[in-house]
Amino acid sequence: MVKTFTRQLNTRGQGDALDLTSEVAAIVSQSGLSAGLVTVFVTGSTAGLTTAEFEPGVVHDFDAMFERLAPRHADYRHHLRWGDDNGSSHVRAALLGPSLSVPFHDRELSLGTWQQIVLVEFDTHPRTREIVIQVMGE
Amino acid sequence: MVKTFTRQLNTRGQGDALDLTSEVAAIVSQSGLSAGLVTVFVTGSTAGLTTAEFEPGVVHDFDAMFERLAPRHADYRHHLRWGDDNGSSHVRAALLGPSLSVPFHDRELSLGTWQQIVLVEFDTHPRTREIVIQVMGE
Amino acid sequence: MVKTFTRQLNTRGQGDALDLTSEVAAIVSQSGLSAGLVTVFVTGSTAGLTTAEFEPGVVHDFDAMFERLAPRHADYRHHLRWGDDNGSSHVRAALLGPSLSVPFHDRELSLGTWQQIVLVEFDTHPRTREIVIQVMGE
DSSP, X not given: OXXXXXXXXXXXXXXXEEEOHHHHHHHHHHSSOSSEEXXXXXXXXXXXXXXXXXXXXXXXXXXXXXXXXXXXXXXXXXXXXXXXXXXXHHHHHHHHOSEEEEEEXXXXXXOOTTOEEEEEXXXXXXXXXXXXXXXXXX | OEEEEEEEEEOOSTTOEEEOHHHHHHHHHHSSOSSEEEXXXXXXXXXXXXXXXXSHHHHHHXXXXXXXXXXXXXXXXXXXXXXXXXHHHHHHHHHHOSEEEEEEETTEEOOOTTOEEEEEEOSSSOOEEEEEEEEEEO | OEEEEEEEEEOOSTTOEEEOHHHXXXXXXXXXXXXXXXXXXXXXXXXXXXXXXXXXXXXXXXXXXXXXXXXXXXXXXXXXXXXXXXHHXXXXXXXXXXXXXXXXXXXXXXXXXXXXXXXXXXXXXXXXXXXXXXXXXX
């Protein structure tokens, strides 16, 4: 059995992160499915998904790591194409990836206590993001 | 219901990227399944999969980011083992990952307009790649 | 049909890596399922999963890449919160991701000959890890 949901969320631009755990857990809990896989997917090419301990220190450190790896104010070929300023956003998002799959069992996500499902915004301005949450199982 | 397909693709070596979106969309559309998950997986340990805006600027910028992170001509322990020259390929591919899962609904992939499914070649010479595309759903 | 298993594994701390391939292959082979998807997930926010050629050179090179990207002995905001020393572990793990999905067909994983399923430990001390292995298919 497959159930697919979409949610819209507002972000504040590069470096912002949102905790989706309670939303995803509620969908799993109300799905009527006991065991299976939930896939969380962000539409668009300048945001990503992962798990992390969701506290401001880790969120800051994660952004700082990406700033070393793909600095926001460096030159990017992508800027030449559209006059965009978000080349750093594209390469960071492609590296992190748009998709996260989490098994569940007895209606409970297999997350650790300090492990949250996190949407990471990489774009250089605030965005409204569409998130697909798909539950598959029995 | 599960349907598994394989495709072979030729790449031109490190820095090359191929857009798999239309192939994956066609498989989903013809699968007879309405909703579910498609998993794209690349066999081998020197290539990876992600989504990105597939345009030459982003492809170049993504390669340049990996070159800063794991330079092609640096020393790697892996080179000592087999006399290979592709240590950079192995660590880049392990970081990006070989697998991408994309939900679909009403036979449509949950991708954004500027978001393509992209195979990234990291090996130092042209390769023939085997891609597994698996559709699961109802 | 869905089957979910958990395994506990001991790691030796940051830079350690464990090959899970034979364990995952055995679970798939004994599941009674012919085709489907196996998802491997590590509970906790300081370890990750990927595929790689599992040999000591690649394991060393992968750790060295993360040390350049997020040095163990740098300053992290996360350290200020709990007095922890594992800020590097959190950002490395969030970048790699906790989840890996591998299609199987005719009871065989779609892995290449030199492609293993690898648990990567990022925490700064030895840990007992819980791994969830979930098989879904028909």
